[in-house]
Amino acid sequence: MSSYISRILVLSTFLVLCTTTLQGADLQNPQQRFDAANKAYNDGSYEEAIGLYRSLIDEFGLSAPLLHNLGNSYANNGRYGHAILQYMRALRITPGDNDIKGDLELIRQKTGLFQKDKSFREEFFSFFDMNQWALLALAGYAAAALLVLLRLRFSLGKKADAACLFFVAVVCISALGAWQQRVSWSGGVVLISDTRLLLSPFNSASSLGIVEEGSLVYAEKQYGAYHYVRDERDRSGWIPSSSFAPIPTKAATYGQDDAVR
DSSP states (O other): OHHHHHHHHHHHHHHHHHHHHHHHHHHTOHHHHHHHHHHHHHTTOHHHHHHHHHHHHHHHOOOHHHHHHHHHHHHHTTOHHHHHHHHHHHHHHOTTOHHHHHHHHHHHHHHTOOOOOOOHHHHHHTSSOHHHHHHHHHHHHHHHHHHHHHHHHSOOOHHHHHHHHHHHHHHHHHHHHHHHHHHHTTEEEEOSTTEEEESSSSTTSOEEEEEOTTOEEEEEEEETTEEEEEETTSOEEEEEGGGEEEOOOOOOOSOTTOOOO
16 A cells, blocks of 8 residues: 555656646746736736846847837836837837837937937938848949949940949948948947036046936947947037947847737
8 A cells, every 4th residue: 555655646746847847848938928028018017027028138139029029118117218228229120110110209209308300311321220231232232243244245235334333323322321320330328317428537527418318329439437429419528338328239030020019
């Protein structure tokens, strides 16, 4: 009898361990974690949602939907600088996403941040990101080179010459677009409210004004714990390096269709 009971206890322990292991594996399922983050957002548990989205990003990398969701969570939690940072990161991955653009514009209006009107050139070159402009330039160069090689061997006529000029123009415009985006990609977002813009890289330096939380800044150089930056109002000065975060652009592929609304 005791032997029979021992076998039952061993079998029960084995089943419990298997169940616990399977449950632990389920918790590691990225889709379940993503769904849990969305549920926390919809339930108004924004801190929990932020933690879950960030854990997914830390493990799987950046993707536009995850960043969009994270930005929305920060926005509803009143952390507007962090929200703008996530929206800007998402737009580096999908620059033509109107939903992300709309949320970014809405929060900037809500916080009263300075918004510089974009020129036609800036609007045009912001349609693609730096990598897309570079790929377009490469494609134009390859097409122009192929036409030149074919023209050396065959008589292609004036249409081929016009096509070659067109692709050369594509290369020039795309190269200019890549350069324009390279400059904008050096930007960062201020995360600390009422950050002082300083005359020199020292805490005791004279203040040139206040850089609002959520403002875009473009870092030019660093000295110690300070960066020399230019802000959206074309003001220049030093701010603590810890007061802003850069906008990275490396993208992952997880969660492409599930942005929280």
